[in-house]
Amino acid sequence: MKLVEHFQHGLDAPICLTWELTYACNLSCVHCLSSSGRRDPRELSTEECKAVVDELQRLQVFYVNIGGGEPTVRSDFWEIVEYAVDHQVGVKFSTNGVRITPERARWLAESDYVDVQLSLDGATPEVNDPVRGDGSFDTTMTAMRNLRDAGFTGFKISVVMTRHNIGQLDEFKRIADEFDAQLRITRLRPSGRGADTWDELHPLPEQQLELYDWLVAHGEDVLTGDSFFHLNALGSTPLPGLNLCGAGRVVCLIDPVGDVYACPFAIHEEFRGGNVRDEGGFTGVWRGSDLFSRLREPQTGGACSSCSAFDSCQGGCMAAKFFTGLPLDGPDPECVKGNGERALELVGAGAPKPTPDKDHSRTGKKKQTGVPVAIGWGPPEPERLPDRACDTSPLAGMPAPREVR
Amino acid sequence: MSTETFAPDRPYRLSPSVALRPEPFGALVYDFTTRKLSFLKTRLLVDVVHALDDAPDAHAALRSAEVPDDDHDRYLDALAGLASAGTIEVRGD
Amino acid sequence: MSENHTVTTAEADIEEDLLVEEVSIDGMCGVY
Ligand code: SF4
Ligand code: SF4
Numbered sequence: 001m002k003l004v005e006h007f008q009h010g011l012d013a014p015i016c017l018t019w020e021l022t023y024a025c026n027l028s029c030v031h032c033l034s035s036s037g038r039r040d041p042r043e044l045s046t047e048e049c050k051a052v053v054d055e056l057q058r059l060q061v062f063y064v065n066i067g068g069g070e071p072t073v074r075s076d077f078w079e080i081v082e083y084a085v086d087h088q089v090g091v092k093f094s095t096n097g098v099r100i101t102p103e104r105a106r107w108l109a110e111s112d113y114v115d116v117q118l119s120l121d122g123a124t125p126e127v128n129d130p131v132r133g134d135g136s137f138d139t140t141m142t143a144m145r146n147l148r149d150a151g152f153t154g155f156k157i158s159v160v161m162t163r164h165n166i167g168q169l170d171e172f173k174r175i176a177d178e179f180d181a182q183l184r185i186t187r188l189r190p191s192g193r194g195a196d197t198w199d200e201l202h203p204l205p206e207q208q209l210e211l212y213d214w215l216v217a218h219g220e221d222v223l224t225g226d227s228f229f230h231l232n233a234l235g236s237t238p239l240p241g242l243n244l245c246g247a248g249r250v251v252c253l254i255d256p257v258g259d260v261y262a263c264p265f266a267i268h269e270e271f272r273g274g275n276v277r278d279e280g281g282f283t284g285v286w287r288g289s290d291l292f293s294r295l296r297e298p299q300t301g302g303a304c305s306s307c308s309a310f311d312s313c314q315g316g317c318m319a320a321k322f323f324t325g326l327p328l329d330g331p332d333p334e335c336v337k338g339n340g341e342r343a344l345e346l347v348g349a350g351a352p353k354p355t356p357d358k359d360h361s362r363t364g365k366k367k368q369t370g371v372p373v374a375i376g377w378g379p380p381e382p383e384r385l386p387d388r389a390c391d392t393s394p395l396a397g398m399p400a401p402r403e404v405r
Numbered sequence: 406m407s408t409e410t411f412a413p414d415r416p417y418r419l420s421p422s423v424a425l426r427p428e429p430f431g432a433l434v435y436d437f438t439t440r441k442l443s444f445l446k447t448r449l450l451v452d453v454v455h456a457l458d459d460a461p462d463a464h465a466a467l468r469s470a471e472v473p474d475d476d477h478d479r480y481l482d483a484l485a486g487l488a489s490a491g492t493i494e495v496r497g498d
Numbered sequence: 499m500s501e502n503h504t505v506t507t508a509e510a511d512i513e514e515d516l517l518v519e520e521v522s523i524d525g526m527c528g529v530y
Binding site for chain 2: 001003006009011012013015060062063088090112113115
Protein backbone atom coordinates (compact mmCIF):
# COMPACT_ATOMS: atom_id res chain seq x y z
CA MET A 1 0.00 0.00 0.00
CA LYS A 2 1.19 3.48 -0.74
CA LEU A 3 2.15 5.68 2.13
CA VAL A 4 -0.50 8.26 1.23
CA GLU A 5 -3.15 5.59 1.61
CA HIS A 6 -1.91 4.83 5.11
CA PHE A 7 -1.92 8.53 5.84
CA GLN A 8 -5.51 8.88 4.71
CA HIS A 9 -6.57 6.76 7.65
CA GLY A 10 -4.65 8.94 10.03
CA LEU A 11 -1.70 8.18 12.26
CA ASP A 12 -1.47 7.56 16.00
CA ALA A 13 0.05 11.02 16.36
CA PRO A 14 0.56 13.87 13.92
CA ILE A 15 3.70 14.27 11.84
CA CYS A 16 3.32 17.92 11.13
CA LEU A 17 2.15 19.66 14.26
CA THR A 18 1.95 23.41 14.29
CA TRP A 19 1.86 25.03 17.68
CA GLU A 20 1.03 28.67 17.94
CA LEU A 21 2.23 30.01 21.25
CA THR A 22 0.58 33.41 21.22
CA TYR A 23 -1.84 35.55 19.26
CA ALA A 24 0.26 38.58 20.20
CA CYS A 25 2.22 40.09 17.36
CA ASN A 26 4.21 43.23 16.76
CA LEU A 27 3.04 43.18 13.13
CA SER A 28 -0.42 42.96 11.56
CA CYS A 29 0.25 41.26 8.24
CA VAL A 30 -2.75 41.60 5.98
CA HIS A 31 -2.84 37.87 5.23
CA CYS A 32 -2.20 36.57 8.77
CA LEU A 33 -3.66 33.08 8.97
CA SER A 34 -4.55 33.48 12.63
CA SER A 35 -5.74 37.12 12.63
CA SER A 36 -3.10 37.79 15.25
CA GLY A 37 -2.44 41.02 17.07
CA ARG A 38 -3.65 40.95 20.65
CA ARG A 39 -2.61 38.43 23.24
CA ASP A 40 -5.48 36.22 24.34
CA PRO A 41 -5.71 36.29 28.13
CA ARG A 42 -6.57 32.59 28.16
CA GLU A 43 -3.17 31.78 26.62
CA LEU A 44 -1.53 28.59 27.95
CA SER A 45 0.79 29.29 30.86
CA THR A 46 4.43 28.26 30.90
CA GLU A 47 3.54 25.21 32.97
CA GLU A 48 0.72 24.25 30.63
CA CYS A 49 3.04 24.59 27.65
CA LYS A 50 5.54 22.29 29.34
CA ALA A 51 2.77 19.79 29.96
CA VAL A 52 1.95 19.88 26.25
CA VAL A 53 5.62 19.17 25.50
CA ASP A 54 5.54 16.23 27.92
CA GLU A 55 2.53 14.86 26.11
CA LEU A 56 4.17 15.30 22.70
CA GLN A 57 7.20 13.48 24.00
CA ARG A 58 5.01 10.58 25.13
CA LEU A 59 3.33 10.54 21.71
CA GLN A 60 6.74 10.67 20.05
CA VAL A 61 5.99 13.77 18.08
CA PHE A 62 9.62 14.43 17.25
CA TYR A 63 9.26 17.83 15.76
CA VAL A 64 6.95 20.84 16.01
CA ASN A 65 6.53 24.02 14.01
CA ILE A 66 6.15 26.83 16.48
CA GLY A 67 4.40 29.93 15.27
CA GLY A 68 1.99 32.61 16.35
CA GLY A 69 1.42 35.53 16.38
CA GLU A 70 5.03 36.31 16.94
CA PRO A 71 6.08 33.51 19.28
CA THR A 72 9.28 35.21 20.44
CA VAL A 73 7.38 38.01 22.16
CA ARG A 74 6.35 35.55 24.86
CA SER A 75 8.76 36.17 27.71
CA ASP A 76 8.99 32.42 28.34
CA PHE A 77 9.55 31.59 24.66
CA TRP A 78 13.19 30.51 24.91
CA GLU A 79 12.42 28.56 28.06
CA ILE A 80 9.70 26.61 26.24
CA VAL A 81 12.00 25.97 23.27
CA GLU A 82 14.74 24.69 25.55
CA TYR A 83 12.27 22.52 27.42
CA ALA A 84 11.03 21.02 24.14
CA VAL A 85 14.44 20.13 22.77
CA ASP A 86 15.46 18.71 26.12
CA HIS A 87 12.45 16.41 25.84
CA GLN A 88 13.09 15.01 22.36
CA VAL A 89 10.77 17.45 20.64
CA GLY A 90 12.73 19.32 17.97
CA VAL A 91 11.62 22.83 17.14
CA LYS A 92 11.39 24.94 14.07
CA PHE A 93 9.99 28.31 14.92
CA SER A 94 8.62 30.88 12.56
CA THR A 95 9.39 34.51 13.28
CA ASN A 96 9.44 37.94 11.73
CA GLY A 97 12.87 38.36 13.27
CA VAL A 98 12.06 41.02 15.84
CA ARG A 99 13.85 39.18 18.66
CA ILE A 100 16.74 37.68 16.70
CA THR A 101 19.51 39.83 18.12
CA PRO A 102 23.19 39.03 17.54
CA GLU A 103 23.35 37.45 20.97
CA ARG A 104 20.25 35.33 20.38
CA ALA A 105 21.56 34.33 16.95
CA ARG A 106 24.72 32.98 18.58
CA TRP A 107 22.63 31.01 21.08
CA LEU A 108 20.58 29.57 18.23
CA ALA A 109 23.66 28.65 16.23
CA GLU A 110 24.85 26.61 19.19
CA SER A 111 21.64 24.73 19.87
CA ASP A 112 21.01 21.49 18.05
CA TYR A 113 17.45 20.66 17.16
CA VAL A 114 16.34 24.28 16.84
CA ASP A 115 15.64 25.60 13.38
CA VAL A 116 14.54 29.10 12.47
CA GLN A 117 12.16 30.23 9.78
CA LEU A 118 11.98 33.90 8.87
CA SER A 119 8.98 35.30 7.08
CA LEU A 120 9.56 37.52 4.11
CA ASP A 121 6.83 38.30 1.60
CA GLY A 122 8.73 40.48 -0.80
CA ALA A 123 12.31 40.50 -2.08
CA THR A 124 12.22 44.28 -1.72
CA PRO A 125 10.67 46.54 0.94
CA GLU A 126 8.33 47.92 -1.74
CA VAL A 127 6.70 44.51 -2.14
CA ASN A 128 7.17 43.20 1.40
CA ASP A 129 6.11 46.10 3.58
CA PRO A 130 2.62 46.72 2.20
CA VAL A 131 1.78 43.15 3.26
CA ARG A 132 3.82 42.79 6.45
CA GLY A 133 4.06 46.38 7.69
CA ASP A 134 6.41 49.33 7.45
CA GLY A 135 9.95 48.50 8.43
CA SER A 136 9.31 44.76 8.49
CA PHE A 137 11.63 44.06 5.55
CA ASP A 138 14.53 45.68 7.39
CA THR A 139 13.70 43.83 10.61
CA THR A 140 13.82 40.48 8.83
CA MET A 141 16.98 41.28 6.89
CA THR A 142 18.72 42.35 10.11
CA ALA A 143 17.72 39.07 11.74
CA MET A 144 19.07 37.17 8.74
CA ARG A 145 22.38 39.01 8.92
CA ASN A 146 22.60 38.27 12.63
CA LEU A 147 22.05 34.57 11.97
CA ARG A 148 24.63 34.52 9.21
CA ASP A 149 27.18 36.38 11.31
CA ALA A 150 26.63 33.85 14.09
CA GLY A 151 27.34 31.03 11.66
CA PHE A 152 23.78 29.70 11.54
CA THR A 153 23.32 28.20 8.09
CA GLY A 154 20.36 26.49 6.53
CA PHE A 155 17.69 28.54 8.24
CA LYS A 156 14.49 28.89 6.27
CA ILE A 157 13.24 31.97 4.47
CA SER A 158 9.51 31.58 4.11
CA VAL A 159 7.56 33.40 1.43
CA VAL A 160 3.81 33.37 0.93
CA MET A 161 3.21 33.61 -2.80
CA THR A 162 1.06 36.50 -3.96
CA ARG A 163 0.44 38.13 -7.30
CA HIS A 164 2.93 40.84 -6.29
CA ASN A 165 5.89 38.60 -5.50
CA ILE A 166 5.67 35.74 -7.99
CA GLY A 167 7.82 37.81 -10.34
CA GLN A 168 10.49 37.92 -7.62
CA LEU A 169 11.03 34.16 -7.31
CA ASP A 170 14.56 34.29 -8.70
CA GLU A 171 15.36 37.20 -6.44
CA PHE A 172 14.15 35.28 -3.35
CA LYS A 173 16.31 32.36 -4.37
CA ARG A 174 19.29 34.68 -4.72
CA ILE A 175 18.70 36.10 -1.23
CA ALA A 176 18.45 32.60 0.24
CA ASP A 177 21.66 31.54 -1.48
CA GLU A 178 23.43 34.67 -0.32
CA PHE A 179 22.60 33.82 3.30
CA ASP A 180 23.27 30.11 2.88
CA ALA A 181 19.63 29.68 3.84
CA GLN A 182 16.88 27.58 2.33
CA LEU A 183 14.00 29.11 0.45
CA ARG A 184 10.52 27.95 1.37
CA ILE A 185 7.56 29.16 -0.61
CA THR A 186 3.98 28.40 0.30
CA ARG A 187 0.50 28.99 -0.93
CA LEU A 188 -1.59 31.93 0.24
CA ARG A 189 -4.80 30.71 1.82
CA PRO A 190 -7.91 32.77 2.51
CA SER A 191 -7.55 32.07 6.24
CA GLY A 192 -7.61 34.57 9.10
CA ARG A 193 -7.18 38.11 7.82
CA GLY A 194 -6.33 36.46 4.51
CA ALA A 195 -10.07 35.98 4.04
CA ASP A 196 -10.34 39.74 3.53
CA THR A 197 -7.31 40.15 1.30
CA TRP A 198 -7.22 36.91 -0.67
CA ASP A 199 -9.18 38.36 -3.58
CA GLU A 200 -6.55 41.02 -4.19
CA LEU A 201 -3.49 38.97 -3.30
CA HIS A 202 -3.87 35.46 -4.65
CA PRO A 203 -1.87 34.72 -7.80
CA LEU A 204 -3.61 35.39 -11.10
CA PRO A 205 -4.42 32.38 -13.27
CA GLU A 206 -1.52 33.04 -15.68
CA GLN A 207 0.85 33.39 -12.71
CA GLN A 208 -0.05 29.89 -11.56
CA LEU A 209 1.68 28.53 -14.63
CA GLU A 210 4.70 30.74 -14.02
CA LEU A 211 4.87 29.36 -10.47
CA TYR A 212 4.39 25.78 -11.58
CA ASP A 213 7.12 26.06 -14.21
CA TRP A 214 9.47 27.64 -11.69
CA LEU A 215 8.78 24.85 -9.22
CA VAL A 216 9.36 22.16 -11.82
CA ALA A 217 12.71 23.81 -12.60
CA HIS A 218 13.81 24.51 -9.01
CA GLY A 219 11.68 22.14 -6.94
CA GLU A 220 14.61 20.12 -5.66
CA ASP A 221 16.20 22.92 -3.64
CA VAL A 222 13.08 24.73 -2.55
CA LEU A 223 10.72 23.75 0.23
CA THR A 224 7.01 24.18 -0.37
CA GLY A 225 5.24 22.50 2.54
CA ASP A 226 3.68 20.53 -0.33
CA SER A 227 1.21 23.34 -0.51
CA PHE A 228 0.98 23.62 -4.30
CA PHE A 229 -0.43 20.22 -5.14
CA HIS A 230 -3.46 21.90 -6.71
CA LEU A 231 -1.09 23.04 -9.47
CA ASN A 232 -0.33 19.48 -10.51
CA ALA A 233 -3.10 19.59 -13.09
CA LEU A 234 -1.02 22.13 -15.04
CA GLY A 235 1.51 19.68 -16.37
CA SER A 236 2.69 16.14 -16.59
CA THR A 237 5.50 16.54 -14.07
CA PRO A 238 3.99 16.03 -10.63
CA LEU A 239 5.48 18.32 -8.03
CA PRO A 240 7.40 16.42 -5.36
CA GLY A 241 5.28 15.65 -2.36
CA LEU A 242 2.48 13.61 -0.97
CA ASN A 243 -0.34 15.36 -2.81
CA LEU A 244 -2.67 14.98 0.08
CA CYS A 245 -4.62 17.31 2.30
CA GLY A 246 -3.25 16.21 5.62
CA ALA A 247 -5.76 18.04 7.79
CA GLY A 248 -6.57 15.94 10.84
CA ARG A 249 -4.71 12.96 9.35
CA VAL A 250 -1.07 13.95 9.64
CA VAL A 251 -1.43 17.68 10.23
CA CYS A 252 -2.95 19.70 13.04
CA LEU A 253 -2.70 22.90 15.03
CA ILE A 254 -2.59 23.64 18.73
CA ASP A 255 -3.49 27.30 19.13
CA PRO A 256 -2.36 29.65 21.94
CA VAL A 257 -5.36 28.89 24.14
CA GLY A 258 -4.95 25.14 23.65
CA ASP A 259 -7.63 24.64 21.03
CA VAL A 260 -6.80 21.84 18.61
CA TYR A 261 -7.71 22.45 14.98
CA ALA A 262 -7.43 20.09 12.04
CA CYS A 263 -5.05 22.41 10.24
CA PRO A 264 -3.31 25.72 10.96
CA PHE A 265 -5.21 27.25 8.05
CA ALA A 266 -8.57 26.17 9.41
CA ILE A 267 -8.97 28.23 12.56
CA HIS A 268 -12.74 28.12 12.76
CA GLU A 269 -15.19 26.42 15.12
CA GLU A 270 -16.05 23.94 12.30
CA PHE A 271 -12.55 22.49 12.44
CA ARG A 272 -11.92 22.61 16.18
CA GLY A 273 -11.61 19.10 17.57
CA GLY A 274 -11.21 20.02 21.26
CA ASN A 275 -8.73 21.58 23.66
CA VAL A 276 -5.54 20.32 25.28
CA ARG A 277 -7.06 21.37 28.61
CA ASP A 278 -9.89 18.84 28.10
CA GLU A 279 -9.85 15.63 30.10
CA GLY A 280 -8.02 13.44 27.57
CA GLY A 281 -5.56 16.17 26.66
CA PHE A 282 -4.17 16.52 23.16
CA THR A 283 -4.05 12.74 22.72
CA GLY A 284 -7.76 12.50 23.41
CA VAL A 285 -8.55 15.07 20.75
CA TRP A 286 -6.21 13.58 18.15
CA ARG A 287 -7.39 10.03 18.65
CA GLY A 288 -10.95 10.44 19.77
CA SER A 289 -12.65 13.58 18.54
CA ASP A 290 -15.55 13.23 16.14
CA LEU A 291 -14.10 15.84 13.83
CA PHE A 292 -10.77 14.09 13.44
CA SER A 293 -12.44 10.72 12.92
CA ARG A 294 -14.62 12.22 10.24
CA LEU A 295 -11.64 13.70 8.42
CA ARG A 296 -10.02 10.27 8.28
CA GLU A 297 -12.97 8.64 6.57
CA PRO A 298 -12.68 8.17 2.83
CA GLN A 299 -13.55 11.48 1.20
CA THR A 300 -15.57 11.73 -1.96
CA GLY A 301 -14.26 13.78 -4.83
CA GLY A 302 -17.68 15.28 -5.52
CA ALA A 303 -17.58 17.46 -8.62
CA CYS A 304 -13.85 16.73 -8.93
CA SER A 305 -14.01 12.95 -9.17
CA SER A 306 -14.45 13.02 -12.94
CA CYS A 307 -11.47 15.36 -13.41
CA SER A 308 -8.42 13.91 -15.12
CA ALA A 309 -6.19 15.61 -12.56
CA PHE A 310 -7.98 14.31 -9.49
CA ASP A 311 -5.26 11.82 -8.55
CA SER A 312 -2.61 14.46 -8.14
CA CYS A 313 -4.81 17.38 -7.13
CA GLN A 314 -7.45 15.72 -4.97
CA GLY A 315 -9.66 18.76 -5.23
CA GLY A 316 -7.11 20.98 -3.53
CA CYS A 317 -7.21 22.62 -0.12
CA MET A 318 -10.08 22.16 2.32
CA ALA A 319 -9.41 25.46 4.10
CA ALA A 320 -9.29 27.41 0.84
CA LYS A 321 -12.64 26.00 -0.15
CA PHE A 322 -14.21 26.60 3.23
CA PHE A 323 -13.23 30.24 3.58
CA THR A 324 -14.26 31.06 0.03
CA GLY A 325 -17.65 29.46 0.63
CA LEU A 326 -17.15 26.52 -1.73
CA PRO A 327 -18.36 22.99 -1.01
CA LEU A 328 -15.60 20.89 0.55
CA ASP A 329 -16.06 18.07 -1.93
CA GLY A 330 -15.78 20.29 -5.00
CA PRO A 331 -12.98 22.11 -6.79
CA ASP A 332 -10.46 24.38 -5.12
CA PRO A 333 -11.07 28.13 -5.62
CA GLU A 334 -7.79 28.23 -7.54
CA CYS A 335 -8.56 25.11 -9.59
CA VAL A 336 -6.24 25.42 -12.56
CA LYS A 337 -8.96 24.08 -14.84
CA GLY A 338 -11.05 27.12 -14.07
CA ASN A 339 -13.71 25.18 -12.16
CA GLY A 340 -13.05 27.14 -8.99
CA GLU A 341 -13.75 30.49 -10.60
CA ARG A 342 -17.03 29.22 -11.98
CA ALA A 343 -17.97 27.90 -8.55
CA LEU A 344 -16.97 31.18 -6.89
CA GLU A 345 -19.26 33.11 -9.19
CA LEU A 346 -22.12 31.02 -7.91
CA VAL A 347 -21.14 31.74 -4.30
CA GLY A 348 -20.98 35.45 -5.05
CA ALA A 349 -24.54 35.27 -6.24
CA GLY A 350 -25.80 33.17 -3.38
CA ALA A 351 -25.35 32.43 0.29
CA PRO A 352 -22.86 34.31 2.48
CA LYS A 353 -19.53 32.56 2.96
CA PRO A 354 -18.19 31.64 6.39
CA THR A 355 -15.90 34.23 7.92
CA PRO A 356 -13.04 33.45 10.28
CA ASP A 357 -14.60 33.52 13.73
CA LYS A 358 -11.49 33.82 15.93
CA ASP A 359 -10.22 37.33 15.44
CA HIS A 360 -7.33 38.63 17.54
CA SER A 361 -6.59 41.61 15.33
CA ARG A 362 -5.85 44.79 17.18
CA THR A 363 -8.75 47.19 17.35
CA GLY A 364 -9.11 49.09 14.13
CA LYS A 365 -7.23 46.48 12.16
CA LYS A 366 -10.19 44.16 11.98
CA LYS A 367 -12.11 45.12 8.91
CA GLN A 368 -9.02 45.98 7.04
CA THR A 369 -9.47 45.55 3.38
CA GLY A 370 -7.28 46.94 0.72
CA VAL A 371 -3.62 46.38 0.18
CA PRO A 372 -1.32 48.20 0.57
CA VAL A 373 -2.06 49.72 3.91
CA ALA A 374 0.27 51.63 6.12
CA ILE A 375 0.83 49.69 9.30
CA GLY A 376 2.69 51.22 12.16
CA TRP A 377 3.92 49.37 15.17
CA GLY A 378 5.69 50.20 18.33
CA PRO A 379 5.20 50.27 22.04
CA PRO A 380 1.64 50.57 23.31
CA GLU A 381 0.43 54.08 23.89
CA PRO A 382 0.09 54.49 27.67
CA GLU A 383 -2.93 56.76 27.35
CA ARG A 384 -4.91 54.05 25.60
CA LEU A 385 -5.63 51.81 28.54
CA PRO A 386 -7.38 48.58 27.72
CA ASP A 387 -11.01 48.27 28.71
CA ARG A 388 -11.00 44.49 28.45
CA ALA A 389 -8.33 41.98 29.31
CA CYS A 390 -8.34 40.85 25.72
CA ASP A 391 -7.77 44.35 24.47
CA THR A 392 -4.31 44.84 25.93
CA SER A 393 -1.24 45.52 23.91
CA PRO A 394 0.26 42.42 22.34
CA LEU A 395 3.26 42.82 24.57
CA ALA A 396 1.26 43.26 27.76
CA GLY A 397 2.59 41.25 30.65
CA MET A 398 5.65 40.36 28.65
CA PRO A 399 8.75 42.10 29.92
CA ALA A 400 11.14 42.75 27.09
CA PRO A 401 13.99 40.26 27.17
CA ARG A 402 17.30 41.69 28.25
CA GLU A 403 18.97 41.63 24.90
CA VAL A 404 16.51 44.11 23.44
CA ARG A 405 18.03 47.56 23.42
CA MET B 406 26.10 8.71 8.06
CA SER B 407 27.68 5.44 7.14
CA THR B 408 30.20 5.34 4.35
CA GLU B 409 30.76 1.59 4.37
CA THR B 410 28.52 -0.59 2.30
CA PHE B 411 26.01 -2.78 4.05
CA ALA B 412 27.41 -6.16 5.04
CA PRO B 413 24.71 -8.62 6.13
CA ASP B 414 27.24 -10.75 8.01
CA ARG B 415 28.04 -7.96 10.46
CA PRO B 416 26.16 -6.87 13.59
CA TYR B 417 23.98 -3.78 13.31
CA ARG B 418 21.93 -1.54 15.57
CA LEU B 419 19.59 1.40 15.35
CA SER B 420 21.69 4.57 15.26
CA PRO B 421 21.66 6.47 18.55
CA SER B 422 20.26 9.60 16.90
CA VAL B 423 17.26 7.70 15.55
CA ALA B 424 13.89 7.09 17.19
CA LEU B 425 11.14 4.70 16.07
CA ARG B 426 7.48 5.47 16.57
CA PRO B 427 5.09 2.55 16.14
CA GLU B 428 2.21 3.14 13.74
CA PRO B 429 -0.61 0.76 12.75
CA PHE B 430 1.15 -0.19 9.53
CA GLY B 431 4.77 -0.18 10.71
CA ALA B 432 6.77 2.66 12.16
CA LEU B 433 7.86 6.19 11.66
CA VAL B 434 11.60 6.75 11.82
CA TYR B 435 13.03 10.08 12.83
CA ASP B 436 16.68 11.01 12.79
CA PHE B 437 17.31 13.86 15.18
CA THR B 438 20.62 14.69 13.54
CA THR B 439 19.68 14.78 9.87
CA ARG B 440 16.03 15.74 10.66
CA LYS B 441 14.95 13.13 8.15
CA LEU B 442 11.70 11.31 8.42
CA SER B 443 10.99 7.96 6.88
CA PHE B 444 8.57 5.11 7.29
CA LEU B 445 9.04 1.42 7.74
CA LYS B 446 6.03 0.16 5.89
CA THR B 447 5.58 -3.29 7.38
CA ARG B 448 5.50 -4.46 10.96
CA LEU B 449 7.82 -7.26 9.99
CA LEU B 450 10.51 -4.76 9.03
CA VAL B 451 10.03 -3.08 12.40
CA ASP B 452 10.58 -6.45 14.06
CA VAL B 453 13.73 -6.97 12.02
CA VAL B 454 15.11 -3.59 13.02
CA HIS B 455 14.39 -4.32 16.67
CA ALA B 456 15.99 -7.75 16.33
CA LEU B 457 19.25 -6.29 15.02
CA ASP B 458 20.35 -5.26 18.48
CA ASP B 459 20.59 -8.80 19.80
CA ALA B 460 21.56 -10.55 16.60
CA PRO B 461 25.16 -11.46 15.75
CA ASP B 462 24.54 -10.32 12.16
CA ALA B 463 21.78 -9.06 9.88
CA HIS B 464 20.98 -12.53 8.56
CA ALA B 465 20.29 -13.70 12.08
CA ALA B 466 18.00 -10.73 12.69
CA LEU B 467 15.88 -11.74 9.69
CA ARG B 468 15.64 -15.27 11.03
CA SER B 469 14.74 -14.23 14.53
CA ALA B 470 12.01 -11.91 13.19
CA GLU B 471 10.78 -14.88 11.13
CA VAL B 472 11.02 -13.23 7.75
CA PRO B 473 9.92 -15.83 5.16
CA ASP B 474 12.85 -17.14 3.14
CA ASP B 475 11.41 -15.77 -0.09
CA ASP B 476 11.46 -12.27 1.34
CA HIS B 477 15.02 -12.29 2.65
CA ASP B 478 16.44 -10.42 -0.35
CA ARG B 479 13.80 -7.70 -0.14
CA TYR B 480 14.43 -7.22 3.55
CA LEU B 481 18.19 -7.21 3.12
CA ASP B 482 17.76 -4.54 0.44
CA ALA B 483 15.64 -2.53 2.85
CA LEU B 484 18.32 -2.85 5.54
CA ALA B 485 20.98 -1.79 3.05
CA GLY B 486 18.90 1.30 2.33
CA LEU B 487 18.54 2.02 6.04
CA ALA B 488 22.28 1.60 6.51
CA SER B 489 23.13 4.02 3.72
CA ALA B 490 20.67 6.56 5.16
CA GLY B 491 22.36 6.21 8.55
CA THR B 492 19.23 4.83 10.23
CA ILE B 493 21.08 1.69 11.28
CA GLU B 494 24.80 1.36 11.78
CA VAL B 495 27.41 -1.28 12.40
CA ARG B 496 27.59 -2.23 16.05
CA GLY B 497 31.19 -1.98 17.13
CA ASP B 498 31.78 -4.95 19.38
CA MET C 499 17.83 12.93 -1.43
CA SER C 500 17.11 16.56 -0.74
CA GLU C 501 14.92 17.51 2.17
CA ASN C 502 12.08 18.42 -0.10
CA HIS C 503 12.13 15.31 -2.19
CA THR C 504 9.49 12.77 -1.42
CA VAL C 505 8.16 9.90 -3.39
CA THR C 506 5.90 11.30 -6.06
CA THR C 507 2.70 9.64 -7.07
CA ALA C 508 4.20 8.33 -10.29
CA GLU C 509 7.22 6.84 -8.55
CA ALA C 510 5.09 5.36 -5.82
CA ASP C 511 3.02 3.51 -8.42
CA ILE C 512 6.11 1.78 -9.70
CA GLU C 513 7.65 1.15 -6.33
CA GLU C 514 4.46 0.21 -4.61
CA ASP C 515 6.02 -2.48 -2.47
CA LEU C 516 8.87 -0.37 -1.13
CA LEU C 517 9.50 -1.30 2.46
CA VAL C 518 10.95 2.07 3.39
CA GLU C 519 9.81 5.47 2.23
CA GLU C 520 11.33 8.79 3.04
CA VAL C 521 9.10 11.79 3.54
CA SER C 522 10.01 15.43 3.71
CA ILE C 523 9.34 16.89 7.09
CA ASP C 524 8.31 20.02 5.29
CA GLY C 525 6.02 18.01 3.10
CA MET C 526 2.82 18.92 4.86
CA CYS C 527 0.96 22.08 5.48
CA GLY C 528 2.39 23.83 8.52
CA VAL C 529 2.90 27.47 9.30
CA TYR C 530 3.27 29.98 6.52
S1 SF4 D 1 -6.80 22.23 4.59
FE1 SF4 D 1 -5.40 23.07 3.05
S2 SF4 D 1 -3.72 23.91 4.25
FE2 SF4 D 1 -4.82 22.48 5.59
S3 SF4 D 1 -3.83 20.48 5.36
FE3 SF4 D 1 -5.49 20.55 3.89
S4 SF4 D 1 -4.55 21.28 1.98
FE4 SF4 D 1 -3.15 21.80 3.68
S1 SF4 E 1 -11.56 19.98 -11.01
FE1 SF4 E 1 -10.92 19.43 -8.90
S2 SF4 E 1 -9.38 17.81 -9.15
FE2 SF4 E 1 -9.62 18.82 -11.16
S3 SF4 E 1 -8.00 20.37 -11.20
FE3 SF4 E 1 -9.89 21.35 -10.45
S4 SF4 E 1 -9.75 21.22 -8.20
FE4 SF4 E 1 -8.27 19.77 -9.04
